[in-house]
Amino acid sequence: MHIMEGFLPLYWAVIWWIVALPCLIFGIYQLKKVLEADREALPLLGVTGGFIFILSSLKLPSVTGSCSHPTGTGLSAVCFGPWITSVVCAIVLLFQALFLAHGGLSVLGANIVSMGIIGPLAGYIVYRSLRDTRVNMYLTVFLACALADLFTYVTTSLELALAYPAEVGGIVSSFVLFMGIFAVTQIPLAIVEGVVLALVFKYIVSLKPDILLRLKVFPEEKIRVARSEA
Amino acid sequence: MYEEFLEDIAQTNGLREVNTYLKLVAGLGTILLCLLSSSYIAPLFIATVLSGAILILARIDARTYAELFIVPFSFAVMSVAVIILLSGGNDVYWSWNPLSWFSLSITRESINEGFFVFCRVIGGMSALIFIAVTTPMTDLFxxxxxxxxxxxxxxxxxxxxxxxxxxxxxxxxxxxxxxxxxxxxxxxxxxxxxxxxxxxxxxxxxxxxxxxxxxxxxRCYSGKFAVLGETRPVELSSVLAVAAFLMMSSLVVIFSGNSTLL
Known part of the structure; x- marks a missing residue:
């Protein structure tokens, strides 16, 4: 779920923008470097962006009335790292606000922080810590994608709780309440998303492994082994 | 649902030929005014005027416009319910304390707060939809x-x-x-x-x-798309309309002060 226009008070909207901006600037710097080194990455970045757009527009109405959706950011975090992903996400979120009236402009900063920065960062940390171990490659991608999705929702709940703390128990109890509402739909969704993206990754490994090697996503050996098994 | 993006609507809307900056100033200005307002009146005023502009000036189908509002609307109702239950106040109508650190209550203040946030979302959403249906992405590029x-x-x-x-x-x-x-x-x-x-x-x-x-x-692409920007003339009548609208909204924001629902 994206926080929608007008939901956050002005000062929280500004604070999240201030948090998001340095990450975006660093992302743009990295993006420039990647594209200078390898122009072939541009179509892949475009397609991942398009996929994030479409996956996160699949709004599934949840029991509680709010809506949940997959985020699709994990795959991009694995391939390009969290900072470039934040730039891709910022563009996607802007498009969603303007194409589908999904999200908003003043709250764009807050949405970038949850879906573009914290989520992918969580996924990336999982991926980096498992990459060079003997854990199965697809399991790594599954965990990275599922956690990127989950952490997006944890961050969104935190953003909502900070803006609207409860009278009794303050931020903690409103955080628990917002989390509880999302958990019903989001935990199964995160698992499904992880499975789907891991299968997409399997497609990439079997059909176009060269780009994964050039971006050094996984060690060559692992990819070769996975290909020979398939 | 996907077959018709807002983009298609934006390409053919009635305000297509109005200068892009002018439309952005109207949309972004009202979003800011909604956030600055501390009463529910100004966002409702903005939502009414902008809905009128969307339906009459931009000639958007009323059904399409209503459908756009459904998802944010249902989400707003849900989240506002949470805000009403969580925030406290002096005039308690109903309360429930299952745990020492967790309590739910409905008070006069919390209903006021919830209704205010709800109106702010409606105001902000109408401004966002206004930009979305009147300005195609190509113009924004x-x-x-x-x-x-x-x-x-x-x-x-x-x-x-x-x-x-x-x-x-x-x-x-x-x-x-x-x-x-x-x-x-x-x-x-x-x-x-x-x-x-x-x-x-x-x-x-x-x-x-x-x-x-x-x-x-x-075809000699060097990492830079050539965008043919049509510069649309700034018409005096539309400048005056936007200025009058923003002035009036600001006055509503100032004069409505902190007035509340209950």
């Missing part, structure tokens, strides 16, 4: 370039914009083919079919994207 958005970001934005439509086309085709072959019969099958769908469309549109870049390279 021109504005972004003039505002010195880094070249590489703009480039990526246009590629993503293009691939959204490529992916959409393939997705709809493949999905319909899968449905006709009963690909979504059971939950297990659905997951399997959905993953195949994503995988094949991902690879397919990636190939299409590579072809696109190759074709552009062959």
């Amino acid at each position: 021109v504005v972004m370039r003039q505002c010195r958005v880094p070249e590489v970001v703009l480039d990526l934005a246009m590629i993503i914009y293009r691939s959204i439509f490529m992916i959409m086309d393939q997705l709809v085709q493949t999905y319909q083919a899968q449905v006709m072959r009963l690909g979504y019969g059971s939950f297990r099958e659905s997951i399997q079919s959905f993953a195949t769908l994503c995988g094949s469309v991902f690879i397919g549109s990636w190939n299409a994207g590579e072809d696109l870049i190759r074709a552009m390279d062959a």
Whole structure:
């Protein structure tokens, strides 16, 4: 779920923008470097962006009335790292606000922080810590994608709780309440998303492994082994 | 749902020929005013005027406009209910304390707060939809370039914009083919079919994207899209209309002060 226009008070909207901006600037710097080194990455970045757009527009109405959706950011975090992903996400979120009236402009900063920065960062940390171990490659991608999705929702709940703390128990109890509402739909969704993206990754490994090697996503050996098994 | 993006509507709306900056000033200005307002009156006023502009000036179908509001509306109702239950006040109507650190209550103050946030969302959403249905993305790319958005970001934005439509086309085709072959019969099958769908469309549109870049390279693409910006004239009447609207909204914000519902 994206926080929608007008939901956050002005000062929280500004604070999240201030948090998001340095990450975006660093992302743009990295993006420039990647594209200078390898122009072939541009179509892949475009397609991942398009996929994030479409996956996160699949709004599934949840029991509680709010809506949940997959985020699709994990795959991009694995391939390009969290900072470039934040730039891709910022563009996607802007498009969603303007194409589908999904999200908003003043709250764009807050949405970038949850879906573009914290989520992918969580996924990336999982991926980096498992990459060079003997854990199965697809399991790594599954965990990275599922956690990127989950952490997006944890961050969104935190953003909502900070803006609207409860009278009794303050931020903690409103955080628990917002989390509880999302958990019903989001935990199964995160698992499904992880499975789907891991299968997409399997497609990439079997059909176009060269780009994964050039971006050094996984060690060559692992990819070769996975290909020979398939 | 996806067959008709707001983009298609935006290309043919009644305010298409109005200067892009003017529309952005109207939209972004009202979003800011909604956030600055501390009473529910100003956002409602803004929502009424902008809905009028969307329906009458931009000639958007009322049904389409209502459908756009449904999702944010239902989400707003839900979240506002949470805010009402969580925030406290002196005039307690109902309360429930199951745990020492957790309590729910409905008070006069919390209803006021909830209603205020609800109106702010409605005001903000109408401003957002106003920008969305009157300004096509292609016009915004021109504005972004003039505002010195880094070249590489703009480039990526246009590629993503293009691939959204490529992916959409393939997705709809493949999905319909899968449905006709009963690909979504059971939950297990659905997951399997959905993953195949994503995988094949991902690879397919990636190939299409590579072809696109190759074709552009062959035509001397150097990492910079040439955007033909049509400069639309700034008409005095529309400037006056936007100025009057923003002035009036600001006055409403100032004079409504802290007035509350109850």
